[in-house]
Amino acid sequence: MAGLYIHIPFCASRCIYCGFYSTTALQWRQRYVDAVCKEMELRAKKEEGRRESVETVYLGGGTPSQLTIDQLRQLSIYINNVYGAATREFTIEVNPDDVSTEYAVMLSQLGINRVSMGAQTFDDERLRFLHRRHTAAQVPLAVQRLRDAGIQNISVDLMYGFPDENLQDWEYDIDAALRLHVEHLSAYCLMIEEGTPLWRLKIKNEKIKMDEETERLMYERLIDKVTEAGYEHYEISNFAKPGFRSKHNSSYWQDIPYVGLGAAAHSYDGHTRSWNISDLQQYMEAIERGQLPSEQEVIDEDTHYNDRITVALRTCEGLDLSTLSHKYRTYCEREAQRYIALGLLTREGTRLTLTRQGLFVSDDIMSSLIYV
Incomplete structure (x- = not known):
C-alpha cells in the first residue's frame, strides 16, 4: 500500500x-x-x-x-x-x-x-x-x-x-x-x-x-x-x-511506492521516479490548464540497487541481501567484507546492518557499496 x-x-x-x-x-x-x-x-x-x-x-x-x-x-x-x-x-x-x-x-x-x-x-x-x-x-x-x-x-x-x-x-x-x-x-x-x-x-x-x-x-x-x-x-x-x-x-526506507502532490513533490512507483516543478506559480498555472507539471526518470537496475543501499542501511533492520539479484548480492557481499572485518558492519543471516561505530561513517560505507 x-x-x-x-x-x-x-x-x-x-x-x-x-x-x-x-x-x-x-x-x-x-x-x-x-x-x-x-x-x-x-x-x-x-x-x-x-x-x-x-x-x-x-x-x-x-x-x-x-x-x-x-x-x-x-x-x-x-x-x-x-x-x-x-x-x-x-x-x-x-x-x-x-x-x-x-x-x-x-x-x-x-x-x-x-x-x-x-x-x-x-x-x-x-x-x-x-x-x-x-x-x-x-x-x-x-x-x-x-x-x-x-x-x-x-x-x-x-x-x-x-x-x-x-x-x-x-x-x-x-x-x-x-x-x-x-x-x-x-x-x-x-x-x-x-x-x-x-x-x-x-x-x-x-x-x-x-x-x-x-x-x-x-x-x-x-x-x-x-x-x-x-x-x-x-x-x-x-x-x-x-x-x-x-x-x-x-x-x-522499505522501497514502498509513494505519491507526492504539490510543488516540488516527488513520487515513486517502484520503476519510475517523478517530481513536480519547484515553482509555485508555474505549478498552479499548469494544474489549472489540466497538465501535470512533472518530469520523470526510469529507474534502471543499478540505480534501484544504489537506492536500496542508501535507504535500507539507514535502518536498524538494514539491508536484506536475499532481496538482491545474484549480481548485486555478490558485489555487495564482496565490498562489505572489509567493513565487517573493521566492525563497522555486521551480518546475521541475510541481513547486513551498520554497527554503532558504523553509524558514524555511514555515508562512507554506503558510498563504497554503491555499484559503479
Whole structure:
C-alpha cells in the first residue's frame, strides 16, 4: 500500500538553514490548495485502474500548519474521495506557535492522528539564530494542547551542532524533549546547504560550523540518553517508543511506492521516479490548464540497487541481501567484507546492518557499496 505526501510550501518566515522549497507568499494558499486537489483528480484519471490504496498521509513543508482549518478540511475531503483513504497514519508538520487549543481540536476532528513538531532547540537564543518564530516555552504548551485534543502520537524534531554549542547545552535540549514524553524523536545535525542564508553566513564566518569530533560526541550522547529513556533507535536520525515508528517515513526506507502532490513533490512507483516543478506559480498555472507539471526518470537496475543501499542501511533492520539479484548480492557481499572485518558492519543471516561505530561513517560505507 502506498504513502501519500503533500508538500505545503508556505511559511510565515524562512528559517536560516532550510533548503526545502518554500515561500512566504501566503496570499496564494487557497489557490494552491485548489490546485493540489485538482492534481489528485488529474492523477486519478491518469492512473485509472492502477491506483493503489493509501495507508499513510503526510503533510510536509514548508509549514503545513500555516493552512487554515478549512483548507485542511478541503484536502482531507479530497484525499478520502480520490484515494478512499482509511489511513493508519495521518501526519501533519506544525510549528509550536501555530498550535492553538482550537487548532489542535480541529486537527483531531479531521482525522489527523500524528503530529510532527519542529522544536529544534529549547534555547531561545539559538531559536532566534535559526530565525524560528516560536519560543522554547511554546513547545510544551503545544504538546499539552495536542494531548488534550486526543492526539496521542507526537514527534518532536531536535537539532544539534550550533556554533559554540557544547555537550552540556545539547544534553539540556535532549532532557527537555524527553520530559515531554512524546512518542517519537528526530534529531539532525545542523547542515549548511548551498544557497541558504546559513550558507551565505558561513562564507563570511568559517567558525559557524563546529568540528566533526564534537558533532560525533553529541550524536553518541543522543543515542545513549534517548535509548536509555526507552526509545528504539530504528533509523539513523529517528527514535520511537515501541509501536510508534513513523509508518510513512518507513515506507521510503522499505522501497514502498509513494505519491507526492504539490510543488516540488516527488513520487515513486517502484520503476519510475517523478517530481513536480519547484515553482509555485508555474505549478498552479499548469494544474489549472489540466497538465501535470512533472518530469520523470526510469529507474534502471543499478540505480534501484544504489537506492536500496542508501535507504535500507539507514535502518536498524538494514539491508536484506536475499532481496538482491545474484549480481548485486555478490558485489555487495564482496565490498562489505572489509567493513565487517573493521566492525563497522555486521551480518546475521541475510541481513547486513551498520554497527554503532558504523553509524558514524555511514555515508562512507554506503558510498563504497554503491555499484559503479
